[in-house]
Amino acid sequence: MTKTLLITGASTGIGAATARAAAQAGWNVALLARSKDTLEELAGDIGDSALALPCDVTQRDELDRAIAQAVAHFGGLDAVYANAGKGVSSAGIEQGDPEEWHAMIHLNILAVLATAHATLPHLRKTKGHFVVTGSKAGRDHLKGSVYGATKWFVQGFAGNLAEEMREWGGRCTVITPGMVDTPFFDEPKPDKIQPEDIAAVVMFALSQPATAVVREVHIMPGD
Numbered sequence: 001m002t003k004t005l006l007i008t009g010a011s012t013g014i015g016a017a018t019a020r021a022a023a024q025a026g027w028n029v030a031l032l033a034r035s036k037d038t039l040e041e042l043a044g045d046i047g048d049s050a051l052a053l054p055c056d057v058t059q060r061d062e063l064d065r066a067i068a069q070a071v072a073h074f075g076g077l078d079a080v081y082a083n084a085g086k087g088v089s090s091a092g093i094e095q096g097d098p099e100e101w102h103a104m105i106h107l108n109i110l111a112v113l114a115t116a117h118a119t120l121p122h123l124r125k126t127k128g129h130f131v132v133t134g135s136k137a138g139r140d141h142l143k144g145s146v147y148g149a150t151k152w153f154v155q156g157f158a159g160n161l162a163e164e165m166r167e168w169g170g171r172c173t174v175i176t177p178g179m180v181d182t183p184f185f186d187e188p189k190p191d192k193i194q195p196e197d198i199a200a201v202v203m204f205a206l207s208q209p210a211t212a213v214v215r216e217v218h219i220m221p222g223d
Contacts, residue, residue: 002049004028004074005206006067008057008115009084011038013182014133017195018081018202023049025203030070030077032057033084057084057111060118067118077122079129079206082115085150092144101146108150116161120170127169131202132158134176136220151176162215171213173205178220192221 005022009015011033019029023046033039036054043052051073055062071077085108088100112132123130138151158174165172177198181189197219205214 001075002026002028003078004030004070004076005079005081006030006032006070006077006119007081007083008032008111009133011035011042014180014195014198015081015083016042017199018083019046019050021196021199021203022206023047025207027078028074030066030074032063032066057115058106060114063111063114064118067122071122076126077119077128078126079131080115080119080123081202082112082130082132084111085133087147093146094144096144096146104147105150108147109153112154112157120165123165123170124168129171129173129206130161130165131173131175131205133198134158134174134216136176136178136218139176139218159215162213166213173202173214174216175201175205176216176218191223193219 005027007015007019010019010031019031022029028049030051030053031039031043032053032055034056039052039054043050051070053066053069055066057063086104088104090097090100116130132154134154135151137145137148138155142148155174158172162172175198177193179189179192181192181194201217201219208214
């Protein structure tokens with residue numbers, strides 16, 4: 001039976017690259033993101049194994065509805081990739097913008113928690129896998145970085161979730177990249193990690209046998 005991977009933040013960058021890689025590897029992909037047109041274009045390019053589910057993952061009712069549609073369409077979930085995230089334009093604490101913090105924390109922390117909370121019952125049925133995008137910024141202390149602090153949360157959460165899922169045969173992996181060439185940055189970064197590089201790491205983690213659980217993959221640019 002074909003396995004199904006649900007991806008948040010799926011319309012561009014790492015999410016889109018992972019959707020393509022998973023589909024190429026024979027997975028069904030349920031694609032969640034706010035940008036309806038871009039998401040549907042991606043699903044159209046991938047074909048019948050892809051389902052576009054436009055939604056705002058910070059809104060629990062929209063998230064629940066999208067997950068229910070994915071399960072109804074594909075018959076279940078075998079893996080979830082909580083990839084949606086954002087940064088801020090105002091750096092630092094003293095000069096930071098609390099409104100930006102609120103929006104970022106809601107997406108980078110609360111939406112990750114909600115995605116896990118909503119999908120774990122389905123993953124339990126398949127002894128499935130939860131993958132989440134962390135960051136090098138969640139492993140280092142960066143001057144005044146509230147974004148980095150949200151990724152420190154993700155780092156700790158992933159380890160704690162891995163221990164919880166372990167009790168019923170599930171798995172959790174956190175991917176912690178350095179700078180990635182994605183729309184997250186205003187200028188292209190062609191010499192940095194490519195979205196396809198992260199997608200390959202996600203598929204590596206998902207493909208491991210029962211005897212090996214990849215809890216974390218830390219990937220840095222090669223330059």
